[in-house]
Amino acid sequence: MKFLDAARVFIRSGNGGAGCVSFHREKYVSLGGPDGGIGGKGGSVWAEVVNGLNTLIDYRYQQHFKAKTGIHGMGRNRNGANGDDIILKVPEGTQIYEEDNETLVADLTTVGQRFLLAKGGNGGFGNAHFKSSTNQAPRHANPGQVGIERTLWLRLKLIADAGLLGLPNAGKSTFLASSSAARPKIADYPFTTLHPNLGVAGIDGREFVIADIPGLIEGAHLGVGIGDKFLGHVERTRVLLHLVSATEEDVALAYRTVRNEVEAYGNDLAGKPELVALSKCDTLQADARSELVAILLKESGKPVIELSSVSREGVDTALRQLADKIYEARQAEEQPVQDQRWQPVLEQ
Numbered sequence: 001m002k003f004l005d006a007a008r009v010f011i012r013s014g015n016g017g018a019g020c021v022s023f024h025r026e027k028y029v030s031l032g033g034p035d036g037g038i039g040g041k042g043g044s045v046w047a048e049v050v051n052g053l054n055t056l057i058d059y060r061y062q063q064h065f066k067a068k069t070g071i072h073g074m075g076r077n078r079n080g081a082n083g084d085d086i087i088l089k090v091p092e093g094t095q096i097y098e099e100d101n102e103t104l105v106a107d108l109t110t111v112g113q114r115f116l117l118a119k120g121g122n123g124g125f126g127n128a129h130f131k132s133s134t135n136q137a138p139r140h141a142n143p144g145q146v147g148i149e150r151t152l153w154l155r156l157k158l159i160a161d162a163g164l165l166g167l168p169n170a171g172k173s174t175f176l177a178s179s180s181a182a183r184p185k186i187a188d189y190p191f192t193t194l195h196p197n198l199g200v201a202g203i204d205g206r207e208f209v210i211a212d213i214p215g216l217i218e219g220a221h222l223g224v225g226i227g228d229k230f231l232g233h234v235e236r237t238r239v240l241l242h243l244v245s246a247t248e249e250d251v252a253l254a255y256r257t258v259r260n261e262v263e264a265y266g267n268d269l270a271g272k273p274e275l276v277a278l279s280k281c282d283t284l285q286a287d288a289r290s291e292l293v294a295i296l297l298k299e300s301g302k303p304v305i306e307l308s309s310v311s312r313e314g315v316d317t318a319l320r321q322l323a324d325k326i327y328e329a330r331q332a333e334e335q336p337v338q339d340q341r342w343q344p345v346l347e348q
Contacts, residue, residue: 014042016144036126043067121145163234168215
């Protein structure tokens with residue numbers, strides 16, 4: 001399946017049905033009076049989070065969504081039927097923005113969550129509604145209310161517990177394949193990963209979701225390379241695993257390059273808990289490995305995990321540390337908020 005994480009759509013809710021101008025005509029019934037019915041409401045446009053979707057690819061092929069118009073009112077006091085609603089089905093983590101792509105309209109993070117994007121127009125009153133003691137034969141009715149038109153942006157930010165960061169060919173996809181059932185594309189050239197991948201990893205009876213995004217290079221926040229557009233997919237994660245390849249000429253520079261891009265991206269991504277790992281350690285001798293670990297430790301200021309996804313050295317260690325960080329974050333989120341209301345001070 002192709003991957004699409006941003007889509008522009010045009011939506012329009014349905015117009016309300018017009019009210020009816022009608023007068024009762026029946027044999028043996030004199031002065032039947034007005035009997036025009038009310039028009040039906042126009043259909044609304046909703047967004048709903050559903051299971052089984054992980055991309056916005058459906059909105060590449062259809063960008064226009066128009067709800068049905070309400071049925072007009074009819075004689076004999078018959079009201080028109082309401083127009084059918086339209087539901088935009090989106091995956092978890094979808095954000096909806098105005099046409100400027102900056103004003104947030106809705107953030108949909110839970111399966112079953114719904115949001116009204118455009119309400120359908122109300123139906124118009126028929127002439128029976130306007131009947132009164134001073135106006136017993138009204139000859140006018142209201143038209144239906146016009147629907148709402150909007151142009152919106154849908155942007156997907158994958159929901160995962162842990163995110164993988166690193167330069168191209170840092171071993172992120174290999175780690176994901178080694179630690180989960182995911183099967184991302186793996187090759188020995190840069191930018192093998194062209195779109196995010198998700199995998200479910202487990203260790204010691206604990207499961208969590210890992211997100212792998214395309215590699216970052218210097219200047220990514222300015223659009224160099226693939227750019228930083230995929231960094232949004234790790235915004236929702238609780239912890240980051242930063243992989244630095246042991247095959248890099250300067251591991252300190254490799255670490256610093258990615259950190260600079262993360263900080264330039266903003267959105268509090270740089271403040272997330274981070275684990276640092278030296279990947280592809282199976283390609284080094286013991287002395288060379290120790291030297292690179294020391295350099296990386298000095299640069300990052302964090303303990304360095306020695307990792308080889310091929311031989312699975314350090315994989316379980318990395319997974320345990322990720323699970324611990326995720327568990328701590330979940331515990332902090334579940335703590336009840338203390339009551340901040342004013343309390344009287346009792347004299348002793």
